[in-house]
Amino acid sequence: MKKKQTLRLNLVSLAMIATLLMAASLLLPWLNTLQMEGQKSYSAVQLLSASFLKLLPLVIAAAASAAVAILAVLRPRKGLLIVLAAALAASVLAGVYALLTAKETADATGLLAQPFMVRDLSLGIWVFLGLAIVALFLTLSAMREPTEYIILTVMASVWLLPIIWLVLTAFRQEPGAYTTYLLPKNYTADNFTRLFTETSQFNFPRWYMNTLVVAIFTCALTTIMVLMISYTFSRLRFPARKALMNIGLILGMFPGFMSMIAVYHILKAIGLAKSLISLVLVYSGGGAMGYFVAKGFFDTIPRSLDEAATIDGASRNTVFWKIILPSSQPIIVYTAITAFIAPWVDFIFVSVIMKDDYQNYTVALGLYRMLEREHIYEYFTRFCAGAVLVAIPITLLFIKIQKFYVEGVTGGAVKG
């Protein structure tokens, strides 16, 4: 049985007052100008004639909010309040839009003698924005809806905007990294096609295949090794166990960059330098050190299961294959996917191992090279396109493993 939620009527009235005040603030001074006869101020309504398109949404949203607010007080219904919240959200957006286009508005009016700066804005717009948010807050509270939506929306846009910019730039026709505008003037899919067709300087398709191959083998090797190590440490008891575990922990503490030069020379000594095999070895060698997560998982599989099997005469090998592995599907998926992702994101080890051998680069290093000073102008948009192509599979995989990811990182430590 769902309990019917009642509206908080006093808050509805408060929201109405805030909304009306907000609408009234359109009459407050919005822009201060220095002129011959001294300072002069203009309200939003006065500016409307000069910059119609920039301010019209604002006036409409404010008027609509005010109207709905009055209605809501007269006939408090949840539906009306939802409309009010939407109108107020629209007002906030319109207000922000007005704020960001204030420079153009000011320039269009020709009222300012000096170049426009935000200090020339007057009280009105800030009061408007402030009251709009307060009213929205009150409306949500009146509906007994969480006001967190406001903050979450703001945060979500801060987090998503750069990603959206990346995607848009990937479709931008004009080259160059430092444009004076944000949205592309012309859209094209050329950046993607050129990544795959113009391969004489940056062989993106080849790098993509390299990365894929390395990722698949790394994934297989790492998963096998991690499962072997973690099962051993979790289930088997032998003299050197504790010591080996501590050594594993300590080795993980050395900064990887310190030893990468030595790793390169070892690979060279065994004749594997500059090869994709060496990347697989290095990534799986590193990946094998991350056995703690899987061990934590195995620790949680009830011991009684394998004890029962042992009594039935199963060897430890059988227990591993028949009992442990079948019940560790989540951790296998997690280990495999993390191992699979590693080669897509590393650009340091590849650069140390591959040096000048362009054919054996992976995408991460290739993309990194595209942003070096001599290439950035021509390749920035293609970098964005390549980044999107790398991000898509990883994003999909990551969304799949996020559940295990949490268990993974926090490990056995927080399962108390």
Add this chain to the structure above:
Amino acid sequence: MKKLLSLALALCMILSVGSALAETVALKVWGSQEDQAMLQEMAESFKAANPDKTYDITFGVVGEPDAKTKYLEDPEAAADVFAFANDQLYDLLSADALYEVTLNKDAIIAANVAGSIEAASNGDHLYAYPMTADNGYFLYYDKSVISEEQVKTLDGILEAANAAGKKVFMDVSNGWYIASFFLANGKLGLDENGKQTSDFNNEAGVAAGEAIKAFTAHEAFLTGDDAILTGGMGDTIAAGVSGTWNADAIKEKLGDNYAATKLPTYTANGEQVQMGSFAGFKLVGVNTMTQYPEDAMALAEWLTNEENQLKRFEMRAMGPSNINVAASEAVQANEALAALALQAQYAVSQKDVLGNYWSPAEAFGTTMEAKDYAKDVKTLLDEMVAQITQ
């Protein structure tokens, strides 16, 4: 019997020639990304010119500025033949990286301008093949914004650009460019132990430092990478310091307003001082570790011969060090190279600049650009020189 012997000898010779024929000479060449296509053409012509041997020539992408660093990462894995900027010569020599040029030495010396040979030599020993003579910088400007009179002084340029609401570009946070201020009345040298000396913190140096401070603090000052200059020239930028490699891009953006000249003078203690610059050469060296020294030398010589220097000029607009190519009409008519030649009289050789110079100089430039005035110019320069000369 004798006949038989000579026959056997002949057979032996044929066999040995035969085996030489069969042997593939594997050589690796380093060049910048943009040069790859051109280098490939040159390598093909090299193979065609030497049909008696089988060459397997591969390429690695390492630009001239990075050659030393990439070389030192692993000399054995480095290219047999690589291009580098001539300021790396001493550092490369101290790592024993360069094969001394002994084949056709006199011909090479005769074919290239004296400065380039000097830049590639240590004493009487020649260590590299001169490839270009254009590794320097000068001023590009927009004729419609800056007049010929204004372009003579930095103050004039800044004023004109500012009046037009445009910027003056120079990558001050880069030891190579920032040196132009100091070199006006200062010197980077080497002492008898081969250590770097510098007088950039004396009175003239401090005046140069103050001039940098004033320049970077100016409203019209703009800094950044080359991409910013090529992107903004004509739109937001009225003048910029750069080298020949940007000539085409800038010409395209400026059209009829394209102009290039020597660097301007700047104001030091109330007087006008002509900015100096580095005169650099790009050289081709042969790796000491190479398995086939003769072949590598032949290839290096081929890449830098008259024909290929001309090709380099035609394809990539690089200024030749070869005397004949430099005297050709096409080269003489190139505005950017003319500007470089104009600046050349104030330029100093980059050979005596060691690897220690760059980071501290960049640090000083960065501090100025960031308008971080916590320490005065003199202190900063003292710290800079201390690091350069350590």
Add this chain to the structure above:
Amino acid sequence: MSGITVEQRGKSRNREGGLQEIARIWRQGDAATRTSFLVMGFGCLKRKQYIKGLLFLAAQVLFLLYMAGFAWPYLSKVNTLGTEAMRREWSEARQIFVRTPGDNSMLILLFSVMSLLLAIAFIMLWRANLRACYKAQVNEEKGLKQPGFMEDVKTLLDEKYHVSLLTLPSLMVVAFTVLPIIFMILIAFTNFDADHQPPGKLFGWVGLQNFTDVFWSDPLKAGTFGKILGWTMVWAVFATFTNYLFGMIVALMINKKGVRLKKMWRTIFVITIAVPQFVSLMLMSQILHDQGPLNMLLKKWGFISQNIPFLTNATYARITVIIVNIWVGIPYTMLITSGILMNIPADLYESASIDGASPARMFFSITLPYMLFVTTPYLITAFVGNINNFNVIFLLTKGGPLVTDYYQAGKTDLLVTWLYKLTVDKQNYSLASTIGIFVFLICASLSLVVYNLSGSSRKEEEFQ
């Protein structure tokens, strides 16, 4: 029956040290067993365990051949790391200088370390050989049947299963982690830098010179080290705790009762982690560039008239990297804390709200202490991770802005990015290794202490 005795013997063996065991085998062994001290597998061969015996013998022969044929030329020079530099002689016939390779200090050191590790492995094998031969002797004395080779192999799937499982991973870890680390630790005691670069030049032992340089005697390096260490710590503290706190707050907001579309909110944040970090960081460095879109927008909106040097002014850059790190890191902490937050017993909150506690109070008196208690190990991992947070710094600022009183470093450089630059750009391997050792000491001591104090090591047995 026999299983028990084996176990008991195993236990008694554990109590005695490795050397005592060997001594006992020597005392109690017969001639064949004693011969196995010199000729591996002899005891086994004599007692008809041919395959096993031959394997031991083959291992010994191979090892000796390796030592004599390959390793000795390097091992014999490890005390000086080589004396003969590369030479060149004029060849009149070829008209060039012909190169004669000299000693390669780096290979000498590398192969010596490798041989050392192999020798350790060999000694372990030798001990296994003694045990096996002795066991064969005991079996013979007791009149037991000697286990065949296949039976021995079978134990690898059961009693000695750990050996089979750990062999491959250990080999990988030894080759690509242990060996390089030992090598680089030793490098810290040499003068391996750009001026002493093999194969052209030699490098040699310099003792503690690099350590004294970095810690006090070279004012420039010591000063730089101190300042970078200071900033590394400040960075690690801020980066860890801002992320932790804000991430938790976001998680609380999303998980709050009544908030709809929980999955959508979470996914929005997850997308930003799923985009590979180097992409999002390089993107950020472009956005925050002096001439980048953010400055352009702020100017266009009239908020600023001069570009803000987000990444080129020391103070701005330090603030910027911390803020960008929040942008990068919050989604992670949000994900991780979400799960734990839901586990907080609800009655705690109920009784608190009956007492009329405000949400802020509940956060500080219930949520935060609980979270801190449960996630301490995670926090430490995150802290250590931030000390080593190469990507954020390197991709955003490359450690810059450079300053004149730092040695090859800038204001936002962490110890690891400095180490990286010294290695890759300056080839100053010895100095880099010295710093690496120091970073390791900080991280390792922090982690070991906390790991052992925290629940995870103690709780381990509880689950089982």
